[in-house]
Amino acid sequence: MLKVERISVMNLENAMRGARNPLNSWARSDSYYDENGQYILGENDLGLAKRLARAGSDHRKYLRQIFISVDVTAPMYWWKEYDTYKVATVANSTSTMHKIHSKEFSRDDFSLDKLDEDSMAFFDTIIAKLEELRLKYTETKDKQYWYDIIQLLPSSYNQMRTCSLNYETLINIYYARKGHKLDEWHTFCDFINTLPYAKDLIMIKDEVQ
8 A cells, every 4th residue: 555645846947947057048948837826838848858858867957856745655665665765865754663652553554455354364463462562551661562562563564754856766766666566666656657747757768669
């Protein structure tokens, strides 16, 4: 399970101005803000943006200045793979260390959508044990119960992080992970597909092929 919320795309105008800096071609810029405050790339700017995007990373530096902020909720086993992308990313996460004992454990805390009936029944015993330990910890503050929770916690436990990325990083993620065996990566790539000008500036290899 992976959920994407509260998506913001920022700095497109400044990034495009920077893309025109090398040739001092700002006078050819034809982008504008629509009535909803969205920045719309004009024909000239979009054409330039696409050409630079396909010319390679040295030429598309402006993509590193188109920023995305997004809240992602996903299981820990997915976050371990996401953490591969440390360049040009920032993430603030909900705290497992400080808040793991603050609410009752339930199925909703975990990504269990692929479990069969027998495995789900077994997982319910894990949830019950975690809840037992949580109650003991909240009652006694004995750190041993806290350690038991942390070390027993399955990798399917969901964590929410507020992530900041840029379009260049998303190109790398999309082409490295779009065929991955984890469904969570397919959901994340579907999210990338929804971003402004994604097909023009991120899915650049698809068009070339």
